[in-house]
Amino acid sequence: MALESVVRELVLIVGTMLAVTTLVLVGPTRLAAALRGYKWRIRKVTLALGLLIAVLLVRLGGQGIIPRLQLSVVGLNITPQIDRVERAIFPENPVVFLQGFESELVTSFFVFIYIHGYAFLLLFPFIAYFSLRSMDRFSSLVVAFTANYAIGLVCYVFFIAYGPRNLLPLEVAPLLYDAYPQSRFLTNEVNQNTNVFPSLHTSLSMTVLFLAWVTRKEYPLWFPIAAVFALSVVVSTMFLGIHWFSDVVAGTILAAISVYIGLNLDLEGLQRSTVAFVRTHVDPLLART
Amino acid sequence: MDDHVRRRRLLASLGTASMAALAGCTNLWSRAESPAPEPISLEIKTVPADDDLVAAQLSNRFADNLRTAGVDADQSAIDEPELRREVLMERDFDIAIIKHGGLNDPDALYPLLHSDFVGEPGWQNPFSISDPTIDDHLETQRRGSESDRETTLDDLFDYLIEESTIPYTVAAYHDHLGAVDSALELETVPRSPREYLNALYTAPDSDAAANPLRIGLFGQQSVTRLNPIVIDLADLGPILDLLYDSLVCRGDEGLEPWLADSIEWSTRGDSVEALVTLPEAATWHDGEALTAADVEFTADFLADTSLGDAENPIVAPRYRGRQTLIDDVRVDGTDAARVTFDTRSKAVAKRALTVPLLPEHVWEPRSEVLTDQQTEALATDNEEPIGSGLFQFAEPDTDGRIALEAFEEHPRWDAETAELEDSEETEMDMDTENGGSSDRPLRFDGLEFETWPNPGAAIDALEAGEVNVIANEIPIEEFQTLEDRSGVSSVTRESPSFYMIGYNLRHPALANRRFRGVVSKLLDRETVVTEFFDGHASVPETQTGFAGVPDSNWSGETRATQKEFPGSDGEIDPDRARQLFEEAGYSYADDELVE
Numbered sequence: 001m002a003l004e005s006v007v008r009e010l011v012l013i014v015g016t017m018l019a020v021t022t023l024v025l026v027g028p029t030r031l032a033a034a035l036r037g038y039k040w041r042i043r044k045v046t047l048a049l050g051l052l053i054a055v056l057l058v059r060l061g062g063q064g065i066i067p068r069l070q071l072s073v074v075g076l077n078i079t080p081q082i083d084r085v086e087r088a089i090f091p092e093n094p095v096v097f098l099q100g101f102e103s104e105l106v107t108s109f110f111v112f113i114y115i116h117g118y119a120f121l122l123l124f125p126f127i128a129y130f131s132l133r134s135m136d137r138f139s140s141l142v143v144a145f146t147a148n149y150a151i152g153l154v155c156y157v158f159f160i161a162y163g164p165r166n167l168l169p170l171e172v173a174p175l176l177y178d179a180y181p182q183s184r185f186l187t188n189e190v191n192q193n194t195n196v197f198p199s200l201h202t203s204l205s206m207t208v209l210f211l212a213w214v215t216r217k218e219y220p221l222w223f224p225i226a227a228v229f230a231l232s233v234v235v236s237t238m239f240l241g242i243h244w245f246s247d248v249v250a251g252t253i254l255a256a257i258s259v260y261i262g263l264n265l266d267l268e269g270l271q272r273s274t275v276a277f278v279r280t281h282v283d284p285l286l287a288r289t
Numbered sequence: 290m291d292d293h294v295r296r297r298r299l300l301a302s303l304g305t306a307s308m309a310a311l312a313g314c315t316n317l318w319s320r321a322e323s324p325a326p327e328p329i330s331l332e333i334k335t336v337p338a339d340d341d342l343v344a345a346q347l348s349n350r351f352a353d354n355l356r357t358a359g360v361d362a363d364q365s366a367i368d369e370p371e372l373r374r375e376v377l378m379e380r381d382f383d384i385a386i387i388k389h390g391g392l393n394d395p396d397a398l399y400p401l402l403h404s405d406f407v408g409e410p411g412w413q414n415p416f417s418i419s420d421p422t423i424d425d426h427l428e429t430q431r432r433g434s435e436s437d438r439e440t441t442l443d444d445l446f447d448y449l450i451e452e453s454t455i456p457y458t459v460a461a462y463h464d465h466l467g468a469v470d471s472a473l474e475l476e477t478v479p480r481s482p483r484e485y486l487n488a489l490y491t492a493p494d495s496d497a498a499a500n501p502l503r504i505g506l507f508g509q510q511s512v513t514r515l516n517p518i519v520i521d522l523a524d525l526g527p528i529l530d531l532l533y534d535s536l537v538c539r540g541d542e543g544l545e546p547w548l549a550d551s552i553e554w555s556t557r558g559d560s561v562e563a564l565v566t567l568p569e570a571a572t573w574h575d576g577e578a579l580t581a582a583d584v585e586f587t588a589d590f591l592a593d594t595s596l597g598d599a600e601n602p603i604v605a606p607r608y609r610g611r612q613t614l615i616d617d618v619r620v621d622g623t624d625a626a627r628v629t630f631d632t633r634s635k636a637v638a639k640r641a642l643t644v645p646l647l648p649e650h651v652w653e654p655r656s657e658v659l660t661d662q663q664t665e666a667l668a669t670d671n672e673e674p675i676g677s678g679l680f681q682f683a684e685p686d687t688d689g690r691i692a693l694e695a696f697e698e699h700p701r702w703d704a705e706t707a708e709l710e711d712s713e714e715t716e717m718d719m720d721t722e723n724g725g726s727s728d729r730p731l732r733f734d735g736l737e738f739e740t741w742p743n744p745g746a747a748i749d750a751l752e753a754g755e756v757n758v759i760a761n762e763i764p765i766e767e768f769q770t771l772e773d774r775s776g777v778s779s780v781t782r783e784s785p786s787f788y789m790i791g792y793n794l795r796h797p798a799l800a801n802r803r804f805r806g807v808v809s810k811l812l813d814r815e816t817v818v819t820e821f822f823d824g825h826a827s828v829p830e831t832q833t834g835f836a837g838v839p840d841s842n843w844s845g846e847t848r849a850t851q852k853e854f855p856g857s858d859g860e861i862d863p864d865r866a867r868q869l870f871e872e873a874g875y876s877y878a879d880d881e882l883v884e
Contacts, residue, residue, distance in 0.1 A: 166337035
């Protein structure tokens with residue numbers, strides 16, 4: 001009930017942002033042309049999308065299992081180490097420093113960025129790259145997102161970490177929930193409070209930013225826009241007390257790895273060689289029986 | 290952390306050895322001075338702020354203060370089941386901040402501090418303290434006469450608190466913050482079976498009386514596991530008390546006979562003996578007669594749930610301290626049992642009779658040994674519990690919900706007049722407006738417990754009328770929002786529970802009582818009460834209070850001395866803290882506390 005109204009608001013605001021940006025950056029003609037050829041476009045990226053959906057399903061299905069895996073098998077609680085390293089490097093924890101700038105306006109801005117800005121930043125590239133002549137960039141985007149989720153998932157099994165608001169309640173205010181209590185419904189659906197290392201908000205936003213740089217020729221205006229949004233999301237995760245600086249660094253590294261995979265993984269080649277392997281090795285075996 | 294320390298020690302000792310080899314003829318002193326002083330580092334473990342804001346705040350403040358005093362302190366957050374496992378099972382901690390239900394009698398210190406219990410899981414000496422003086426006093430207070438006992442305990446508390454030998458300290462005693470439906474005339478959240486029975490008679494109208502009194506719980510607890518002899522994460526104590534009766538229970542006047550019709554006390558040599566007579570009509574919830582044989586069985590079973598089949602006794606981890614008080618139980622006719630105790634104090638012996646009675650016909654088959662440390666009795670979920678308490682189990686769990694109904698055959702309770710009958714030695718009055726009148730008062734149709742995922746959801750349910758009472762302690766930040774809710778009353782009651790700062794004596798620095806003594810001072814308890822608890826807590830002042838025995842439970846009047854915080858208004862003064870450590874024999878290198 002409460003979740004529903006939060007989601008409705010999210011859809012309305014992000015939908016408007018997407019519509020306006022699409023109109024300006026992509027343009028109606030390019031979009032219409034792309035939509036007309038939707039069949040081949042979809043066919044081209046079926047494999048990549050299938051992979052992404054599979055990983056998302058594992059993540060969804062694993063929500064109950066991951067905490068148990070963490071505890072019983074391999075989970076290492078690295079919260080004290082993160083806090084310790086940051087205390088050694090910085091005179092003041094970066095999160096505490098950022099929260100020093102707190103005012104109603106600043107908090108509202110970062111809450112908006114963390115929820116709405118983030119959703120917009122992640123969704124727009126799908127429209128933009130879908131509308132390009134070739135589907136290569138779209139495919140890179142999907143593969144990079146898949147890599148983010150897959151590697152992130154593995155990290156969450158190995159590392160148990162609570163965010164700064166959970167460890168340092170006297171120094172770090174849970175600004176997101178203070179300013180926007182309803183958001184708890186949303187984040188509770190999506191996240192576990194032990195899954196902060198690395199920051200997926202950071203890694204996905206930085207992934208979009210890195211790809212925006214790659215496609216700066218096709219969408220020259222998108223890169224500066226993505227830069228403003230992505231960096232704001234990164235700062236917001238810390239400002240709102242959700243992530244450590246370390247999570248953000250790890251998230252950025254994860255983004256770089258994921259983009260590398262996204263740009264270099266030849267999914268079709270992989271598919272072709274798999275098919276070839278099956279044809280030459282498995283089929284004859286089957287035929288014999 | 291442990292590895293870290295161990296490695297350092299290894300390096301240090303290697304260093305010492307090689308220096309010694311090289312030094313040859315240099316004198317002893319120069320060799321002793323050669324290893325570099327080690328900085329003292331430790332880790333504070335507690336739950337994350339999401340689970341318990343106050344605990345996390347305490348940890349944060351305490352760590353800051355320790356760092357200001359030059360101790361290399363880290364903080365760690367882990368969720369509650371894991372915290373309990375690491376602290377109470379594996380003893381894997383340096384300092385832990387953990388809620389304790391409170392000690393209702395100094396004898397409860399016996400399993401907590403006696404060195405006999407070092408190897409046992411649960412709240413049995415999790416600190417690994419082994420101090421002959423403490424052991425000796427704990428034994429003497431059991432064996433000595435009543436008046437000797439007080440002297441012994443005074444000595445013990447003095448030794449624990451003034452000599453700082455105690456392996457933990459009390460941060461603050463917090464009130465139980467609760468929420469109830471304002472249509473019900475309830476001034477507190479019920480806790481004891483009697484209070485639950487009283488609450489049953491608060492149905493405001495006949496419509497309400499057609500339904501059960503609905504009680505909300507929240508958190509990770511599951512109400513499917515109702516095993517009275519194990520320690521579970523969830524605090525299901527109150528529910529288990531409703532189902533399982535004891536011979537003696539805590540009333541307004543302290544411990545009073547409850548299920549026992551009468552208890553005759555006598556002294557034999559160094560121990561007291563009790564002749565317990567059961568009411569003739571006593572039955573279990575399934576209709577079987579409750580006899581003296583069940584009393585005997587309960588004592589034997591708690592002491593060894595394998596009933597002699599295992600190589601070593603497999604004791605029930607709950608009621609461990611009380612169980613050790615019972616020396617022997619002999620059946621003396623169907624309704625009478627003669628209990629001999631391992632104590633000369635009647636007051637202490639009574640505590641042993643507060644353990645829940647178990648029906649032999651249900652639990653005897655559960656003595657089957659599963660592994661070295663496990664019997665069926667400790668593993669079972671006991672899904673359909675059969676006890677003899679004021680409430681009986683009505684419906685098995687459906688969607689995290691269980692229903693209990695009033696047990697009308699209970700010998701202490703007259704369902705017609707809604708009165709609890711007097712046991713021989715005591716008088717009990719029903720504390721309701723209708724109690725005792727000839728009209729049969731309106732009564733809820735039993736109890737229903739339901740679990741909600743978090744406090745907010747439980748309070749929403751209370752506001753929406755889906756729940757009448759919330760049984761759990763409500764976190765302070767949620768409690769403060771109750772004012773804005775309609776139809777919800779906030780209620781508070783003093784409670785013996787406290788936030789414990791526990792020290793693991795396996796840590797080299799924490800093994801030193803003088804170090805612990807200084808560390809225990811590094812928290813401004815007054816500020817903590819106003820800032821973190823919004824005043825809904827109290828600070829310990831007496832020696833017993835610092836040991837976790839609230840003043841209401843023991844007449845300890847000796848004030849603790851030398852407990853003042855080295856600072857003012859919650860701000861620690863680094864120079865004063867440093868001075869305290871130096872007085873305790875420690876020194877500083879580069880502003881870091883070293884050994």
